[in-house]
Amino acid sequence: MIDLNVDILIIGAGPAGLAAAIAAKEQGIDSILILEREDMPGGILRQCIHNGFGLHRFNEELTGPEYAQRDIDRVNELGIKIRCGTTVLSVSEDKLVTCVSSEEGFRTIKAKAIILAMGCRERPRGALCTPGTRCAGIYSAGTAQRFVNLEGYMPGRRVVILGSGDIGLIMARRMTLQGAKVLACVEIMPYSSGLNRNIVQCLEDYDIPLYLSHTVTDIKGRERVEGVTVARVDENRKPIPGTEIDFRCDTLLLSCGLIPENELSLGAGVELSPVTSGAVVDEDLETSITGIYACGNVLHVHDLVDHVSSESFRAGKAAAEYVKGIKREGRIIHVKDGFGVRGVVPQRIHGGCREDVTFMFRPASVYRNSTAVVTCGNNVIKRKKAMIFTPGEMATLTLKASELEAVQEVDGDITVSIEQEGM
């Protein structure tokens, strides 16, 4: 039984869902509903109280809550409905969505188009294979961030952080400013995947040591963490005996990577990419199922919310056009990862595409003074030089509509690759 029919249903009211809703409404679609599992819209930005968001989109540095509020205000202004406290249970191929909330109970909603905007999750302890006891005091960095910034609790007093991604670095500073002692930030790789800015302003400013090529080899404690052992690793990331350092601490925070949260997408039968762990999409962010779109961190993990917003505007606009019956034309051109490129999105485009298309990808390693190259068949379509490509920063490359015309004249797939200097 269907309780409600809508034109566009959006799952998640974080920056991706909000931007997609705004774009769809601005295309003239009135029947839009956003479902959000938390009690308030804003997504992860609500707990990201530090600043640095919005430099590209608004040309100013906002905090997370401020960035989110701009989109929430616009959504309210446009009269788009958000149903908070509502968890989506399933999505089906024919766009039937079941959800549950304490106010309305179990409901079934039928949509003409669905936009998946569920975001991502942190890699948990279980996925890291860290030895040691199962005691209290081990949290993902984002969980600790939620405790401190949204719930007003301090998760511990003496802290070691495993992983030097940006959330870990940001939490090193937050915990220190709130009175905790952060003893060390431990990174298994020989480099940090965090921004230089965060290394300087979150670790160096507070004299927190960064142990590169080190990992946690033991966690001790019965009820609560009492200490961790950290050891140097070799080039195969195996701990080197004899290099152990013991830290007495009551808390271990994990900042070891983010994974798109695609359980609902899988349930619907959406094809996922093994590289991005997100859906395989075209230039409209349409997944393998017609009328189902994906954008933001559920599609691929972004570094900048500004990129999430621009990607999601595109998804919202495309979903609106789909509802209005506008179809895409032309042959399907596959977009492949070449040398030095991991997880390029979108993975396919239509030959008849008349709009600029932005490719986003993660460089596989650090490449200095190199060039990103787009080829189609044997033709070079575009080259873009950069002083540095690094895995810590998503690279973007935009093909103008005029440049896409060149693609239509040749056969074959598109490849995005990195050319190193002197090659």
Add this chain to the structure above:
Amino acid sequence: MEKLITCINCPVGCRMTVTLTEDGEFISVTGNTCKRGADYAKQECTLPLRMITAVIPVDGSDMPLSVKTASPVPKRLIKEIMKELSEVKVSAPISLGQVIIPDILNTGVDIIATRSVEK
């Protein structure tokens, strides 16, 4: 006197060497690849500035209020500003951008709310 610093403006992360006089006045910088790097190096060696963000408790609410300095403040004041913030109490309603503490520690910079709280 020389100081080594890493540029934070972009992922290139230039290693810069700043030459200062004995009493800490800026003379020159090398190792930067753009003007933003030079400006940052000079600022960071003479008067390093930081934005401060924090949360403070709200009377009658479980969820704390996020606040920030309206513009960057001298880095050496971070500890003192956090202490001031630990002693402030606010109550709803609060609107985004509302001044929570004016002119904190005579810096000329206000502490402002970064979200709204309804009554």
